[in-house]
Amino acid sequence: MEYLKKTYRWFGPNFGVTLADIAQLGAQGIVTACHSIPTGEVWPVEVIANVKNQIERHGMEWSVVESVNIHNAIKYGLPERDMYISNYIQTLKHLAQHNIYTICYNFMPLIDWTRTNLDYQLPNGTSSLLYDPIAIAAFDLFILKREHASEVYEERVVTKAEAYFSNLSAQEKNTLEKAILAGIPGSKESIEMSVFKENLAMVSRISKRELQENLAYFLKAILPEAEKLGIHMAIHPDDPPFSVFGIPRITSTYEDLTFIRDCYPSKHNGFTFCSGSLGASPNNDLVKIIEDFGDRIHFIHLRNVQLSASGEFYEAEHLNGSVAMDDVMEAFIKEQLRRKQSGRTDVAIPLRPDHGHVLLDDKKRQSDFYPGYSLIGRALGMAQLTGLEKGIRHQMKLV
Numbered sequence: 001m002e003y004l005k006k007t008y009r010w011f012g013p014n015f016g017v018t019l020a021d022i023a024q025l026g027a028q029g030i031v032t033a034c035h036s037i038p039t040g041e042v043w044p045v046e047v048i049a050n051v052k053n054q055i056e057r058h059g060m061e062w063s064v065v066e067s068v069n070i071h072n073a074i075k076y077g078l079p080e081r082d083m084y085i086s087n088y089i090q091t092l093k094h095l096a097q098h099n100i101y102t103i104c105y106n107f108m109p110l111i112d113w114t115r116t117n118l119d120y121q122l123p124n125g126t127s128s129l130l131y132d133p134i135a136i137a138a139f140d141l142f143i144l145k146r147e148h149a150s151e152v153y154e155e156r157v158v159t160k161a162e163a164y165f166s167n168l169s170a171q172e173k174n175t176l177e178k179a180i181l182a183g184i185p186g187s188k189e190s191i192e193m194s195v196f197k198e199n200l201a202m203v204s205r206i207s208k209r210e211l212q213e214n215l216a217y218f219l220k221a222i223l224p225e226a227e228k229l230g231i232h233m234a235i236h237p238d239d240p241p242f243s244v245f246g247i248p249r250i251t252s253t254y255e256d257l258t259f260i261r262d263c264y265p266s267k268h269n270g271f272t273f274c275s276g277s278l279g280a281s282p283n284n285d286l287v288k289i290i291e292d293f294g295d296r297i298h299f300i301h302l303r304n305v306q307l308s309a310s311g312e313f314y315e316a317e318h319l320n321g322s323v324a325m326d327d328v329m330e331a332f333i334k335e336q337l338r339r340k341q342s343g344r345t346d347v348a349i350p351l352r353p354d355h356g357h358v359l360l361d362d363k364k365r366q367s368d369f370y371p372g373y374s375l376i377g378r379a380l381g382m383a384q385l386t387g388l389e390k391g392i393r394h395q396m397k398l399v
Helices: 019-024 045-057 081-097 133-144 155-166 170-180 193-203 208-229 254-263 275-279 286-296 325-342 360-368 375-395
Strands: 005-009 029-032 061-066 102-105 117-121 127-131 232-235 269-274 297-302 304-307 313-316 350-353
Touching: 005 061, 005 375, 019 045, 029 045, 029 350, 045 061, 045 081, 081 208, 102 297, 117 170, 133 155, 133 170, 133 193, 208 232, 208 254, 232 297, 254 269, 254 286, 269 275, 269 286, 275 286, 275 297, 275 304, 286 297, 286 325, 297 325, 325 375, 350 375, 360 375
Parallel strands: 005 029, 005 350, 029 061, 061 102, 102 232, 232 269, 269 297, 297 350
Antiparallel strands: 117 127, 127 313, 304 313
């Protein structure tokens, strides 16, 4: 039976990691996108071809697109959304022309992910990414100064946030702001505060039900075309999987995934399983999610998080954290067995080590990396995950 397909995310030549670097790690595939094309515009066939050729020259395949980003007009249900949906479908057609059939995307409003510290120092000298709800509240209340923000937080959180903020130096306040406005993957530019405020004001007027309806509208428009093309769409969970700045989340819970699955009943309407995003909520049963949605999981991100009772979490070593990674890996191997027995051909699900600590020589070029995407840290994560997979297969007498 095929092993999970080992892939790495690559942001292009300007982010500290080259295709030659990744090839030396024994990767089978690359996860990337045409980052130079603005969100909402059609990806030209020649740009897709250029990226694919670069990957193949290094002996790897373009396994997954992450991401064909969704324009805010679609997320917010604006009148021009149909034009952007049409562009999206045309991009899918161009990708299919190049035999690229798995698309990871997300429907997170405002920003793709949220952290409050991009260089959180761990006791062993490595650094990681941290989410601190008190720091979020401090940013919201005293830097962003959002109207009615205090209504979102419990009184004790407001008190702690005020004390936290008063102890920050001017430089620390600037670092916090930059961390939260770090931008979207594939860009080194932070989101401008004015743009952030504008988007926040707009999405604050949209309910969870409206966001769900806008996602369903999008899926019902593109999936008939995706089915014809043989493309599998794989939505990424919200990161983190709970409300930030009072904004609703629609891809965070078992119930959310059920809504997405049921709004268009097709294997082409699927999921990216991210153990770090889903695992940041102790309410999510990751094994049950794999068991119940496994036939729709087309792409896997594996990383670990260490949760605290206060709601703070940091990204831990891949095999050491609050996520029981051995149970997650075993659940995926069982899903592979089900696929094999049913005659499916997509047994080798693409997997990538999601994020990695900054350690050793990576510290010398840390500023080059997109946050979370160091080379050695991810290589260590993949080595640990590969060993775990082989060990569980041995226990199950599959090797």
